[in-house]
Every structure is written in C-alpha cells, then in structure tokens.
Amino acid sequence: MSTRKSSARPRPSTWPRRKKPTRSRPTIRSGCGSGSGASSRRISRSSTRPEDGPRAVRVALFTNNYVPFCGGVTTSVETLRRGLETRGHEAWVFAPRFRAGAADGPRVVRYPSIPAATYPEFALAVPFAPAISRRVRRLDVDVFHAHHPFLLGPAARRLARRQRRPLVFTYHTRYDKYAHYVPFRRSLVEDVAVRLSTRFAAGADAVIAPSRVIRDELLGRGVSAPIAVVPTGVDLTRFRPGDAAAARWELGLDPRDVVVLYVGRLDREKSVDRILLAFERVAGTVPRARLVVVGDGTQGDELRRRAGRSAISERVTFLGVRPHDTLPICYQAADLFVFASETETQGLVLAEAAACGLPAVAVAGPGCDEVVRDGETGVLTKGDPGGLAEAVIGVLLDAERRALMGTRAREVAEREFDMRLQVDRTLAVYEIARSRVAGHPR
Structure with missing residues (x-):
C-alpha cells in the first residue's frame, strides 16, 4: 500500500419591483470572514452590472x-458561486470558520464556530452573530439561498x-443517513432529521432537489412549495478527457496498471470498506489492477490499516485529500470509477467522472442511478462486495466496452451536467421564489 499527500441594471419584466429603500447604501468591508485587512468601500449594484442581459x-448563499x-x-x-459571478451576478457566501482556515475572497463571510465533537474537522457555526446580521441587512440581498435546514x-x-x-432551499443531504454522527438514539435522530428538514423545505419559497428521487421524497412528505430538480453541475472545460499517460506520470502511477479510482470522503456512509473487500477479488482476477483512493475522513486511518494488512497492500494507493481543481487528472489517469455509497442525493463525483470520459460501477441506489446509465455509461449493481467485484471485473476485462461507455458518459455529462445548466435553472428558481414573495408577502 502506498500513501501520498497532495498538496442600475435592467430588470426582467417578470421580476416584481420592490420599493426602493429610503436610506442610502451603507459602507461595508470588502474583506470578511478570516480577518483580512481590506479597506472599506461602498457596495453599489452598478459595480456588478453586466454589459448586456437582465439585472444582476x-x-x-448560506452553507x-x-x-x-x-x-x-x-x-x-x-x-x-463561480457560475453566478461569471454571469455578472453577485454571490455572497456565509459559512462557518473552519480550524484549517482558507484563503477567502472578498464576498465570503465567516461565522464563529466550534468543532464538532464526533467529527473534529467539521465546524459547527454559531448562527447568532449580530454583526453579520447587520452586514447582511446592509447588503440589500435579492435572494437568500440556504443549503442546510440546520444552523445557518x-x-x-x-x-x-x-x-x-425570498428563501430558496437546496435539499443536498439525506440527513437521516448521518444519524450515527449524533450521540443519541439513532432511530430518534433519524426521525427528528426527517421532520426538521421536511418542515424547513415546506417553509421555503422554492426548493431545489439535486435529483428526481429527492423531489419525489419531498412531495411524498407533503411539501407544497415549488420543487425544481437541479443537479449540481460540472465545469466541462476543466473536467474533460485527457492524456492518461501524462496524468499517471503526474500522480506517480505505473502506466501499465489498470486503475480503479474512488474519489470522496472516507466516512462510514460512503462504504469505502466495501470497495476494499471487492478489490481483493478484483486483484485476484485482473493482474495489473490497482485501486487509487482520493480523499480522507473519519475512517481514513482505519481503511489504510486494513489495506496495509491485506493481501492487496501493494496494489492500493491512497493519495489523500487533493484540491478540487486538481481532481481532473485523477479521473483522467483512471480506467474505471467505483462508488459504493447508498446515501446520495446525486453522487456528484459520478458526474465528474462522466465528464472526464470515465465509466463507473456504482450501487443502484437513489441519486446514483440518475447519473450512471446501467449498461450504457457504466454498471449499476448491488451494494455487496461480491456484486461490486463482479461488475468491476466485467468492465475491466472488456476494453472495447469500457471505451464505449466512457464516450457515452461524456455525452451524458455534456447534455445533463454542464454547470451552465445549473446556473440557468437556479436563476429560474430564484425568479419563481421572488414572484411568490411579491404575490404573497409574509
């Protein structure tokens, strides 16, 4: 086993005009969150006016x-955020301050936070911050977009x-599947998570579901707010097929190997332990097969120890956490992507893999089955190690089939997971939410 560390705008007529504030635009700081010493400046909407098109x-974005x-x-x-800014819109991010820190841009505001007891790398925001609330009021925001039903x-x-x-809410997570992180009776936590997240969705002016299955679940729970299916998009200019040999050289991988790739957190709900068990069988059938794992998490040390003690210790490479903008070379270096999680709302890494022309073997679970087309762009299988191994072996031993699946995967990504589609659809949801608030002021 090897381990490496990475290093005044025209407004569309369909949008209602709101009454202009009687007070002048206040002065706020352009630097925020991490204590940057940026000078104060006056925020005016003309500073973000697109040269053409609708009003910015x-x-x-609260996350x-x-x-x-x-x-x-x-x-x-x-x-x-990047997609909105590219279009000339103004996106502010409000997020917790993490212990590791980050090089924040001028439109990132950090809430004070405390580390999570069961996941120290995760920060729990303290949502009562009067200074930040005053800053938000001064911004004169058009739309509030919440990405969680708790805390922020x-x-x-x-x-x-x-x-x-208006308040828009994206239902990113199947919160009941994360009950093991809360130190209370699991069934109680699962029930509370479903009830609270459903109630929050019902109180929003519009809801975004990353997949059809999440939309259907919310409708089944009685959520009457408008629900739009908007999968998270992928930057197809960055995530694209590339030179596999060059990518492997960059990552220190043998060009003769048949590379099976996993990208994601190494946490219980991702079921990476099943991938290791499945790969033991794969390695016995495909002599040059190598498993490459990108990411880390609460089970990282345990998974590395398990791999190190197994018969496949020399055929598993852990690359650790890598910056998101370096992930394309990981996908480009691989022959097949494998994913065993059954807790997804979409399975974003599956869309990234598809964008890079990489076929996938995934569990036939919610969200994943809306990205992977069984038999066309990959294989959907049962979640047990035996089913995973059989599917992986079948794809690895048929190079022609694998190449065809990769080509089709890229076509699906271009058609359905372009980040520009995400921005278009999200802006349409914002318009719906604004119209609802204008027609039914709270």
Missing part, C-alpha cells in the same frame, strides 16, 4: 459546508423573513 441578482472542508455540498456551493439555514430564513426577501 445579489444572492446570499454549513465550505472550503477548506471537502465534500459535495462545498463543491456545489462553490460551483454555483434557519439564520438565512430569519434574515429573509425580516427583510421580506
């Missing part, structure tokens, strides 16, 4: 997960209601 929107913490929600929020989600809701602005 000022959005406040409990953000850089430097790695995960799908962090990636989704950052992808949306209710903070966004409170501010939205006080300012009579």
Whole structure:
C-alpha cells in the first residue's frame, strides 16, 4: 500500500419591483470572514452590472459546508458561486470558520464556530452573530439561498423573513443517513432529521432537489412549495478527457496498471470498506489492477490499516485529500470509477467522472442511478462486495466496452451536467421564489 499527500441594471419584466429603500447604501468591508485587512468601500449594484442581459441578482448563499472542508455540498456551493459571478451576478457566501482556515475572497463571510465533537474537522457555526446580521441587512440581498435546514439555514430564513426577501432551499443531504454522527438514539435522530428538514423545505419559497428521487421524497412528505430538480453541475472545460499517460506520470502511477479510482470522503456512509473487500477479488482476477483512493475522513486511518494488512497492500494507493481543481487528472489517469455509497442525493463525483470520459460501477441506489446509465455509461449493481467485484471485473476485462461507455458518459455529462445548466435553472428558481414573495408577502 502506498500513501501520498497532495498538496442600475435592467430588470426582467417578470421580476416584481420592490420599493426602493429610503436610506442610502451603507459602507461595508470588502474583506470578511478570516480577518483580512481590506479597506472599506461602498457596495453599489452598478459595480456588478453586466454589459448586456437582465439585472444582476445579489444572492446570499448560506452553507454549513465550505472550503477548506471537502465534500459535495462545498463543491456545489462553490460551483454555483463561480457560475453566478461569471454571469455578472453577485454571490455572497456565509459559512462557518473552519480550524484549517482558507484563503477567502472578498464576498465570503465567516461565522464563529466550534468543532464538532464526533467529527473534529467539521465546524459547527454559531448562527447568532449580530454583526453579520447587520452586514447582511446592509447588503440589500435579492435572494437568500440556504443549503442546510440546520444552523445557518434557519439564520438565512430569519434574515429573509425580516427583510421580506425570498428563501430558496437546496435539499443536498439525506440527513437521516448521518444519524450515527449524533450521540443519541439513532432511530430518534433519524426521525427528528426527517421532520426538521421536511418542515424547513415546506417553509421555503422554492426548493431545489439535486435529483428526481429527492423531489419525489419531498412531495411524498407533503411539501407544497415549488420543487425544481437541479443537479449540481460540472465545469466541462476543466473536467474533460485527457492524456492518461501524462496524468499517471503526474500522480506517480505505473502506466501499465489498470486503475480503479474512488474519489470522496472516507466516512462510514460512503462504504469505502466495501470497495476494499471487492478489490481483493478484483486483484485476484485482473493482474495489473490497482485501486487509487482520493480523499480522507473519519475512517481514513482505519481503511489504510486494513489495506496495509491485506493481501492487496501493494496494489492500493491512497493519495489523500487533493484540491478540487486538481481532481481532473485523477479521473483522467483512471480506467474505471467505483462508488459504493447508498446515501446520495446525486453522487456528484459520478458526474465528474462522466465528464472526464470515465465509466463507473456504482450501487443502484437513489441519486446514483440518475447519473450512471446501467449498461450504457457504466454498471449499476448491488451494494455487496461480491456484486461490486463482479461488475468491476466485467468492465475491466472488456476494453472495447469500457471505451464505449466512457464516450457515452461524456455525452451524458455534456447534455445533463454542464454547470451552465445549473446556473440557468437556479436563476429560474430564484425568479419563481421572488414572484411568490411579491404575490404573497409574509
């Protein structure tokens, strides 16, 4: 086993005009969150006016997960932020301050936080921060977009209601599947998580579901707010097929190996232990097979020890956590992507792999089956190690089939997971939410 560490705008006529504030635009700091010493400047909407197109929107994105913490929600929020900014809109991120710190931009505001007892790398925001609330009010936000129903989600809701602005909520996570992180009776935590997240969704002006299965679950729970299916997008200019030999040289991998890749957190709910068990069988059938694991988490040390004690210790490489913008070479270096999680709302890494022309073997679970087309872009299988191993072996031993699946995977990514589609669809949801608030002021 080897381990390496990485290093005044025209507004669309369909959007209602709101009454102009009687007070002048206040002065706020452009640097925020991490204590940067940026000078004060006056924020004016003309500073973000697109040269053409509709009036730019000022959005406040409230998230409990953000850089430097790695995960799908962090990636989704950052992808949306960059996409909105590219269009000339103004996106502010409100997130907890993490112990590891981060090089924040001028529109990132950090809430004070405490480390989570059961996950020290994760920060729990302290949502009652009067100075930040005053800053938000001065920003004169158009739309509040909450990415969680807890902690900073209710903070966004409170501010939205006080300012009579719309609240949009993205239901990123199957919260009941994370009950093991809370030190109480699991069944109770699962029930409370479902009830609270459903109630939060029902109270939003519009809801975004990353997949059809999440939309259907929310509808089944009685959520009557408008629900739009908007998968998190992928930057197809960065995540694309590339030179496998060059990528392997960059990562220190043997060009003769047949590389099976996993990217994601090494936490219980991701079921990476099943991948290790499955790979023991794969290694016995495919002589040059190598498993490459990118990421880390609460089970990282345990998984590395388990791999080190096994018969496949020399055929498993742990690359550790890598910055998101370096992930494309990991996908480009691989022959097949494998994913065993059954707790997903979308399975964003599956979309990233597809964008890089990489076929996938994944568990036939919610979310994943909306990214992987069984028999076309990959294989969906049962979650047991035997089923995973059989599917992986079948794809690895048929190079022609594998190449065709990779080509089709890229086509699906271009058609369905382009980040520009995410931005378009999200802006449409913002418009729906604004219209609802204008027609039914709270």
